[in-house]
Amino acid sequence: MPGLTTAAPFPDDVPTHPLLVIDYALLTANDIHEIDRLWQAATMMGFWYLKNHGTEKEVDGMFAMGAETLDLPLAEKMKYEQGDDGNSFGYKARGTIATDANGTRDCVEFLNIAQDDALSWPRPTHRTYPRTVNARMEGTISPFVRKSMKINQTLLAIFEKCLGLPDGELARLHSQRETCGGEARCVKSPANQATTGIGAHTDFGTLTLVHNRLGGLQVMPPGTDKWLYIKPLAGHIVCNVGDALAIFSGGIMRSNVHRVMPPPGLQSRFERYSIAFFTRANDSVVLRALSDKSQMIAKSVSQSTGVDNNAGTTSAEWISRRIRKLRLRNREGWFESRGTEHQGVGRRVADVQAAA
Ligand SMILES: O=C(O)CCC(=O)C(=O)O
Numbered sequence: 001m002p003g004l005t006t007a008a009p010f011p012d013d014v015p016t017h018p019l020l021v022i023d024y025a026l027l028t029a030n031d032i033h034e035i036d037r038l039w040q041a042a043t044m045m046g047f048w049y050l051k052n053h054g055t056e057k058e059v060d061g062m063f064a065m066g067a068e069t070l071d072l073p074l075a076e077k078m079k080y081e082q083g084d085d086g087n088s089f090g091y092k093a094r095g096t097i098a099t100d101a102n103g104t105r106d107c108v109e110f111l112n113i114a115q116d117d118a119l120s121w122p123r124p125t126h127r128t129y130p131r132t133v134n135a136r137m138e139g140t141i142s143p144f145v146r147k148s149m150k151i152n153q154t155l156l157a158i159f160e161k162c163l164g165l166p167d168g169e170l171a172r173l174h175s176q177r178e179t180c181g182g183e184a185r186c187v188k189s190p191a192n193q194a195t196t197g198i199g200a201h202t203d204f205g206t207l208t209l210v211h212n213r214l215g216g217l218q219v220m221p222p223g224t225d226k227w228l229y230i231k232p233l234a235g236h237i238v239c240n241v242g243d244a245l246a247i248f249s250g251g252i253m254r255s256n257v258h259r260v261m262p263p264p265g266l267q268s269r270f271e272r273y274s275i276a277f278f279t280r281a282n283d284s285v286v287l288r289a290l291s292d293k294s295q296m297i298a299k300s301v302s303q304s305t306g307v308d309n310n311a312g313t314t315s316a317e318w319i320s321r322r323i324r325k326l327r328l329r330n331r332e333g334w335f336e337s338r339g340t341e342h343q344g345v346g347r348r349v350a351d352v353q354a355a356a
């Protein structure tokens, strides 16, 4: 099954970044030491591995669903294309978004399924999907979405405490009573590529869960200008903080730059599939530091001179703007796709590309 077999081992002669491995079972058992390690990972690097999460069966199903769907004829997939207006849900064809400021075309295609559609199935909340998605909605996609939401709710409940926020404050911004931009994604990169799959970026939302079997995901650790691979570890999720959480926390939590390159070594000869789940705030939530709810956040904001922690837009506008500006048809606005330019991330990405 595509994406399920390790086609070739991850090479041991490429530079990798060793993320902290966090044990989900220990987090749910309220283990103080593990919570401390999670907090360290979320604030210093913004990325960590998560083990013992109990979603392996659903993840296998998602790889199979993604491969079935992305193997459909292009004409069939194009009926569901996300378009140039900033919609995230649906199919994104290859070569439609820019991987850098010069407008270099991406080489990946992906499928985004809205969390809200998976939860309201069989009634669509946002849109409809190809038949291969519908066939697996009940048995695979909805269970995957529910389990991924549960994991992120657990992580957010921990972050609330660490940030000195009242109980339920982050949960309230991610309520199931209102629509949100949360989505499940399957990304497919063709074999034997020489160019960037997904350009340097930070994620738009709150938290991201990534399931990888082949390498290709890279991070640039803070304070460096080097791209390092994240080695896929069997059964481990790669988790990362997105821009919305960095903003809510007044910059205490880190939304780190990453990108997707062709898999390293012999792995490059194979198609690469990855599965991701993006937790994003409710559409009407205004992205701003929660200074009025936490002294710790207020202090961080007051100490960070020159950093504007208010995006000044709602979550829905923020996501829509960034997706719209990534599309090649709207190329002139590429820098506006960066999102956290007000925090220096946009400049950091630009510097990286200028130096490359
Ligand atoms: O495919 C991956 O490993 C990561 C994908 C990613 O960064 C994204 O879709 O935002």
Ligand SMILES: [Fe+2]
Pocket: 201, 202, 203, 258
């Ligand atoms: Fe990402």
